[in-house]
Amino acid sequence: MRNQFGVLFISASFLVIAANASAEEAKPGAIRGMLLTADHQQRQVGSAVVIVCDPKSGLPLAAETRQPLRAGDFQGPESLWHCVTSEGSTFEIPDMPAGEYRLLVQSWAGVNGMQSMKQCAKFPSAVTLAHGTAENVVVRPGETTDALIKELGTRQLTVSLDPNDEPMFIFVSTAPMRLDPVLGYYGWGDEFNRHIIAATHYSQPRSTFVGLPNDRELYIGVFCYDNLMGFGGAVVRPRETEITVPVHGSWSNGNIDPPARLLSLTEFLESSGQSWEEITQLSSLKELRDAKGHVDQTRAWQMLLLTPERRVPVGDLGEFPVKDVMAAEAYRGLREHRRKDKARQAERRKARAAQPATGAAQAAPAETP
Incomplete structure (x- = not known):
């Protein structure tokens, strides 16, 4: 019985310790900062915007989720997680989950704080003032971290x-x-x-x-x-x-036209009939094909991005890195779209010209005596 009681006591103690540790980890911290000149003097920049970013991807964090911004999260600049500096160029961001962050600080001439998209369109500012960044800002549970933003x-x-x-x-x-x-x-x-x-x-x-x-x-x-x-x-x-x-x-x-270094490669893709999947040697990979036997474009491009410097032979042109083949294919697609669009416009003009005149332009019928 004593052994059982001891096991229960020790187990309960570990659970309490783990719960306290979890609560401590979940406790938010804060970032406190100020803007400095190049010689470390405090600046006087009020209403500058401090944007919180993910240090790994570089993406700004969404205000609602505090996660790296995704396409569906962006509802205008005001949807980014940010704060605004005081007139003395200081700022504080409370309720920061523990972790590492990157801060970017800027403002716009004639603008206070962060504008919405509607305000951007109605009261645009042509001048953006960059105030600096803070890298590798580590927030610990329950602690305030200082961040100095140097111009x-x-x-x-x-x-x-x-x-x-x-x-x-x-x-x-x-x-x-x-x-x-x-x-x-x-x-x-x-x-x-x-x-x-x-x-x-x-x-x-x-x-x-x-x-x-x-x-x-x-x-x-x-x-x-x-x-x-x-x-x-x-x-x-x-x-x-x-x-x-x-x-x-x-x-x-x-x-739509490529730079000179990619022109010959783009023209080869246009005239040779050879696809970029064949050139990059992905067309032979069965795992990239869907049920109908077509190459899954998204997965193929993701695979190419893993080895962008890998060189592949291209006809009589020699070898090119995969990244150049990808770019040339994008330019080829733009040029093809433009040619088809012009052809459609020409067809529409031809169809309109072939239609009989109507309204005032139509010849009036002969009068009956």
Whole structure:
């Protein structure tokens, strides 16, 4: 009986300890921070937005779920998890689950805090002020973690888009994209996302970013969220102060032609009749085929992303890395869509021209005596 009582006592003790430990782990912490100049003096920047990001993916966290943002979570900038600085450029984010975070701080000229999408459209700001980031911010249960946001530099960069009449977001990063910009999110990669230092809604013919790092390359990513999505990207050289970024999309004014290094590969895909699945040697993999024998496009692209540098032979052109074949296929698809669209428009014009005249343009019937 004593042995049984001892076992029960020890078991109950472990349960209590485990419950207390679980409660302690679940206890939220907080982040307290301030904005500093390059020489560590406190700045006076009120109403700047502090955005909380996932350090692994680089994605901002959704305010409701406090998880990396998914497409369905985004209901406008205000749906991001964020707070706003005081006039003395300090901030505090309470109720932080234990974990590691990345903070990005910025503001817009003439704007207090974070605007909604409607406000962005009605009262757009053409100037985005980058105030800095805080990396590897670790929050422990029940504790307050300090985060110092140091300004990045004094550089100004003005960005124009081609075309510039679509609803778009612009992102500035200190890390390059993994693949060609035409590949969209496939091409951005975690490194680009993890090093984003400023972002804005593009609603003016030009957008200017202030407070960027001096004397280093920067990388621009563009996302068009129209019903037909588009993407763009560009490298900004250290001393460049203005840049125009081509945006790739299937709209009538979207950029569809590849850069010179991919032109021959794109033309090969257009004329050879050989598919990208055959070139990348995925067509022989049975596990990538669906019940009808077709290659599962999503799974195939995910597999290619695992080894983007793998080189494959392409006709008489020599060898190319898989990532270039993927980009050339995307450009081929855009060009084909444009050709078909023009053919449809020509057919419609021809059909309208063949219709008999109606209304005032129709000849009046002869009068009867």
